[in-house]
Amino acid sequence: MNPFKFGSIVEESYFTNRVKEIKKVRSVLESENHLIISSPRRYGKTSLILKVVKELDRPFIDIDLQIITTPEDLAAQLLNRICRIYPFEKMKQFIKHFRIIPSISINPLTSETDVSFRASTYTPVVLEDVLNLLNKLSTVEKRLIVIFDEFQDIKKIGKDTDHYLRSYMQHHKNINYVFLSSQESLIREIFEKKKSPFYHFGFLFPIGKITRSEIKSYLVSRFKKITSKQDAVAGSILNITHSHPYYTQQLAFTVWEILEKKSGADNPVQSALEELIRYHDIDYERLWNTFIRTYMKILIGMSFSDKSPLSEDFSRQFDLGATSTVYSSIKKLMQKGYVVRTEKGYEIDDPFFKRWIRERRLR
Numbered sequence: 555m556n557p558f559k560f561g562s563i564v565e566e567s568y569f570t571n572r573v574k575e576i577k578k579v580r581s582v583l584e585s586e587n588h589l590i591i592s593s594p595r596r597y598g599k600t601s602l603i604l605k606v607v608k609e610l611d612r613p614f615i616d617i618d619l620q621i622i623t624t625p626e627d628l629a630a631q632l633l634n635r636i637c638r639i640y641p642f643e644k645m646k647q648f649i650k651h652f653r654i655i656p657s658i659s660i661n662p663l664t665s666e667t668d669v670s671f672r673a674s675t676y677t678p679v680v681l682e683d684v685l686n687l688l689n690k691l692s693t694v695e696k697r698l699i700v701i702f703d704e705f706q707d708i709k710k711i712g713k714d715t716d717h718y719l720r721s722y723m724q725h726h727k728n729i730n731y732v733f734l735s736s737q738e739s740l741i742r743e744i745f746e747k748k749k750s751p752f753y754h755f756g757f758l759f760p761i762g763k764i765t766r767s768e769i770k771s772y773l774v775s776r777f778k779k780i781t782s783k784q785d786a787v788a789g790s791i792l793n794i795t796h797s798h799p800y801y802t803q804q805l806a807f808t809v810w811e812i813l814e815k816k817s818g819a820d821n822p823v824q825s826a827l828e829e830l831i832r833y834h835d836i837d838y839e840r841l842w843n844t845f846i847r848t849y850m851k852i853l854i855g856m857s858f859s860d861k862s863p864l865s866e867d868f869s870r871q872f873d874l875g876a877t878s879t880v881y882s883s884i885k886k887l888m889q890k891g892y893v894v895r896t897e898k899g900y901e902i903d904d905p906f907f908k909r910w911i912r913e914r915r916l917r
């Protein structure tokens with residue numbers, strides 16, 4: 555079986571390392587503090603937090619704010635998840651006292667519940683009742699962990715929803731709240747700005763990529779089952795992906811497939827790379843056509859040059875004008891996740907996209 559996995563959360567044999575991070579996350583969750591984990595997309599936040607909480611033997615609920623549409627929907631989805639971990643009979647006692655009673659249907663075959671609030675209900679009250687319910691159900695011995703994934707999207711869900719959440723959460727002594735976010739600038743705004751409702755609400759923990767040596771030994775130990783050149787293969791993969799967890803897994807997965815098929819196996823990494831670029835061609839092209847000229851110029855520059863995109867040299871070479879304009883464009887590209895900032899400076903997030911741009915230019 556292909557030993558690499560990308561796209562969804564990774565567990566067990568697919569999960570590697572993060573030893574220090576696991577320790578840190580655990581220690582925060584074992585205290586009475588809240589936790590904020592931030593990193594660019596697909597570095598492994600969700601995988602990390604789920605690994606830790608599953609090992610803790612405590613109840614947890616996990617909600618991805620990207621798929622929540624309104625504050626009432628948030629309240630309903632929270633309730634749905636609570637119904638999965640606490641007996642319905644127990645919950646009923648509490649829900650009876652809600653100021654606005656949700657409609658709850660239960661599938662008699664699976665016992666799954668489906669909760670909803672009427673769209674016109676007064677938001678703060680609904681959220682307050684649901685969040686307070688979480689705190690009531692939780693106990694000191696087995697504190698509930700509530701995970702809000704992609705928390706930066708709270709701003710899209712409703713006006714002032716963050717204020718409401720914070721004002722209820724601050725009274726909850728029995729819960730550890732965890733916030734994950736893929737947008738570091740926004741997360742700083744939410745948790746570090748004095749005026750923000752969540753100012754200093756929890757321990758802010760930025761995570762980086764998995765280090766090169768760690769991810770390399772993960773690759774080597776698996777590739778040696780299929781090739782004798784495991785070291786060279788792992789090295790070339792990482793030269794392309796710069797140890798980005800997701801892209802590394804994706805490239806490794808494709809290399810493994812090629813080695814298995816034995817066609818293109820004389821340079822499996824190069825063949826895999828070409829395959830991935832071809833595979834994404836339509837998406838990349840569509841994406842490219844959504845960009846304004848300045849974004850195009852910056853991305854082309856970053857695909858060909860290692861110079862800092864904020865340098866005057868870069869600006870001159872790629873016909874960009876004032877560095878202040880470049881700076882604001884880079885900020886936008888970072889918000890959208892196409893550019894990330896690493897120890898090395900600014901980088902195009904997706905190494906395959908970077909190569910696609912190069913290929914198109916050189917064609």
Ligand SMILES: Nc1ncnc2c1ncn2[C@@H]1O[C@H](COP(=O)(O)OP(=O)(O)O)[C@@H](O)[C@H]1O
Binds near residue numbers: 572
């Ligand atoms: N600890 C890890 N070990 C191996 N691969 C990982 C690890 N963490 C993340 N990955 C890779 O990155 C991908 C994205 O991980 P995910 O947890 O969804 O990231 P995030 O929540 O930060 O977007 C996974 O599907 C997997 O391929």
Ligand SMILES: [Mg+2]
Binds near residue numbers: 596600
């Ligand atoms: Mg995630």
